[in-house]
Amino acid sequence: MLEEQIKALPEEPGVYLMKDKDGKIIYVGKAKILKNRVRQYFQSQEKHPPKVRAMVVNIRSFEYILTDSEMEALILECNLIKKYKPYYNILLKDDKTFPYIKVTMNEPYPRMLFTRRMEKDGARYFGPYLSGFAVRETMDIIRKTFKIPSCNIRLPEDIGKKRPCLNAHIDQCFAPCVNGTTQEAYRKLFSDICAFLDGDHETILSELTREMEEASAAMEFERAAVLRDKIKSLRSIEDKQKIVSERQTDEDVIALYQNEGKTFVEIFFIRRGRLLGRDDFVLDRTQDTEPSEIIADVVKQFYQKDIYIPAHIYVQHAFEDIPLVEEWLSIKRGRHVEVRCPQRGEKRRLVEMVEKNARQSAMEYLLKHSQRERLVSRAVVELSEGLRLGKMPNRIECYDITTSGGEDNLGSMVVFVDGRPLKKAYRRFRIETVAGVDDYASMSEMIYRRLVSAREEQERMERGELARSQAKFLPLPDCIFLDGGKGHVSVIGELLTLLDMDIPLFGMVKDGRHRTRALIDGNGAEIAFKQTSSAFRLITAMQDEVHRFAMDYLTRTRKKKVTGSELLAIPGVGRATAKTLLRHFKSIGAIRAASEEELAAVNGISRKQSQNIYKFFHEKT
Numbered sequence: 001m002l003e004e005q006i007k008a009l010p011e012e013p014g015v016y017l018m019k020d021k022d023g024k025i026i027y028v029g030k031a032k033i034l035k036n037r038v039r040q041y042f043q044s045q046e047k048h049p050p051k052v053r054a055m056v057v058n059i060r061s062f063e064y065i066l067t068d069s070e071m072e073a074l075i076l077e078c079n080l081i082k083k084y085k086p087y088y089n090i091l092l093k094d095d096k097t098f099p100y101i102k103v104t105m106n107e108p109y110p111r112m113l114f115t116r117r118m119e120k121d122g123a124r125y126f127g128p129y130l131s132g133f134a135v136r137e138t139m140d141i142i143r144k145t146f147k148i149p150s151c152n153i154r155l156p157e158d159i160g161k162k163r164p165c166l167n168a169h170i171d172q173c174f175a176p177c178v179n180g181t182t183q184e185a186y187r188k189l190f191s192d193i194c195a196f197l198d199g200d201h202e203t204i205l206s207e208l209t210r211e212m213e214e215a216s217a218a219m220e221f222e223r224a225a226v227l228r229d230k231i232k233s234l235r236s237i238e239d240k241q242k243i244v245s246e247r248q249t250d251e252d253v254i255a256l257y258q259n260e261g262k263t264f265v266e267i268f269f270i271r272r273g274r275l276l277g278r279d280d281f282v283l284d285r286t287q288d289t290e291p292s293e294i295i296a297d298v299v300k301q302f303y304q305k306d307i308y309i310p311a312h313i314y315v316q317h318a319f320e321d322i323p324l325v326e327e328w329l330s331i332k333r334g335r336h337v338e339v340r341c342p343q344r345g346e347k348r349r350l351v352e353m354v355e356k357n358a359r360q361s362a363m364e365y366l367l368k369h370s371q372r373e374r375l376v377s378r379a380v381v382e383l384s385e386g387l388r389l390g391k392m393p394n395r396i397e398c399y400d401i402t403t404s405g406g407e408d409n410l411g412s413m414v415v416f417v418d419g420r421p422l423k424k425a426y427r428r429f430r431i432e433t434v435a436g437v438d439d440y441a442s443m444s445e446m447i448y449r450r451l452v453s454a455r456e457e458q459e460r461m462e463r464g465e466l467a468r469s470q471a472k473f474l475p476l477p478d479c480i481f482l483d484g485g486k487g488h489v490s491v492i493g494e495l496l497t498l499l500d501m502d503i504p505l506f507g508m509v510k511d512g513r514h515r516t517r518a519l520i521d522g523n524g525a526e527i528a529f530k531q532t533s534s535a536f537r538l539i540t541a542m543q544d545e546v547h548r549f550a551m552d553y554l555t556r557t558r559k560k561k562v563t564g565s566e567l568l569a570i571p572g573v574g575r576a577t578a579k580t581l582l583r584h585f586k587s588i589g590a591i592r593a594a595s596e597e598e599l600a601a602v603n604g605i606s607r608k609q610s611q612n613i614y615k616f617f618h619e620k621t
Helices: 002-007 034-041 050-058 070-084 132-146 183-197 201-217 221-240 291-302 322-333 345-387 439-462 486-498 534-564 575-585 588-593 596-600 607-620
Strands: 014-019 025-031 061-066 100-103 112-115 124-126 250-259 262-271 274-283 312-315 338-340 395-404 408-417 427-430 479-482 505-510 516-520
Touching (some): 002 034, 002 061, 014 070, 025 034, 034 061, 070 322, 100 132, 100 183, 112 132, 124 183, 132 183, 132 221, 183 201, 201 221, 250 291, 262 291, 274 345, 291 312, 291 322, 312 345, 345 534, 395 439, 395 534, 408 439, 408 534, 427 439, 439 486, 479 486, 486 505, 505 534, 516 534, 575 588, 588 607, 596 607
Parallel strands (some): 250 312, 312 338, 395 479, 479 505
Antiparallel strands (some): 100 112, 100 124, 250 262, 262 274, 395 408, 408 427
16 A cells, blocks of 8 residues: 555655554655655665654555645645644644834834734834843833833824823923924934844944033033933843854854753844843654754744744754755745854854753753652662662562462552652553462563563564554663562572573562561562661552552452353352352352352352352363
């Protein structure tokens, strides 16, 4: 089916949509020549990265959309990724809009506004700013400095029709509605505001300084004091904007840092050499993705939004579609846009600075998400030190065996990651090869099946047949705890040797009152922890949890036997009678071994029922 589809593909530009067995879109891509691009996915699997191999395994069909050009394919690809959010595409989860200062220079009498939307309306937009607070603070200082109106007057309609307001009386507004300022003077004032917001600080500050000195020399001290305060206010805005470049141009700088399967992306907005704002993203499932591919997807998705596009965009890693992306962004901006990966000089130092900030953001993110687990993490550290392990036991697996009435042996596995239970990783095992009660053999079967399953999954991942996110038994544990003593540790230790796996192994032993006492290692030595220590509380919590999970499994199994067991197939035996028999004899095996007299002696069981029960089991045997 796929081969026929691939053969029928046209050699034209377009977008392709990969689908899984349920028809769900799992990947969207674009191509200059569809046939060549799609065919590459199904050839030379060894050359593909693990992520692509895992995706190809899940592809059951695909569809495509032809476009007139590769540019149209790029735009359509961005829109479809935003619409379908495919699993194997890199997705920017952050949909926030940025705050801007809007100066309506397209109007005869301009206004200064706060906005989060950029429109092609002829107005001037300044930003993006770090936060709405930063925008409002800047606007407030500009209003007080340039004394522009903050009310909703309509000019020139309201000129001469208003009385001086409070702001005019306290000299916080030059009151154009009252004073009859000319349109030229009004627009000149807003042109100065635009120049300042555009980063041309020195020209305005130099002019104000000259006016202040002239006023002072003419002994116009009040006017000189007003100009001094204006200079001070403008300097306060300037000081908050860090100078990061000597070039008076608009630039965005994009860099990333990868850690623990996540990618931390940082974008700096530099306007006329000053750092005006920044944005960051945390991307999941990117451990098998090339940095250049991540950068390409970030650029395409980020600038797809209605956001200001600067003249220069500097990226940490070059990617294949840079010329096409430059053309696309130039069309969106209306002027030429340059996308470059600088290798030396000041531009490279800018990229390295943003990369450093991405790394710092990663550390802060990981710290923030681990703060609530700090006490638990201390327990893991204490446990590692007490057991003299070579590395932190971040993933600890605990195992227990329970028996259902002497017939069914049930295995339970719980997982603690960084000292906290990871319930989605818990597993249950119905022991298949052990007859009767044999804890050692049952434990061996359970752990053997768990470890061999992990090994098989690893091999399938290496062949590209399984995605890491689909694995049920990976990763392997850093440490194994058994609900048992020296005998259990000895038997499982031999199993690990047989499997050639070096995993630290300990038994969780209890005292006479069935409370946790200590751990026991492969040499039979007990390792005790202070009962007040975090490590001891963690061991107790793990032992309690594996016991709870095992008993829950046992209870479910027994309930299943009561409601759906072979007892219900006996004539005259219903659910109530089955429950009565199990409550009295405790297991199917005991019922099978009972005589007619013993069955009839059970309260609620008639002679006829006891005969049917006895006959059922013995004839069946």
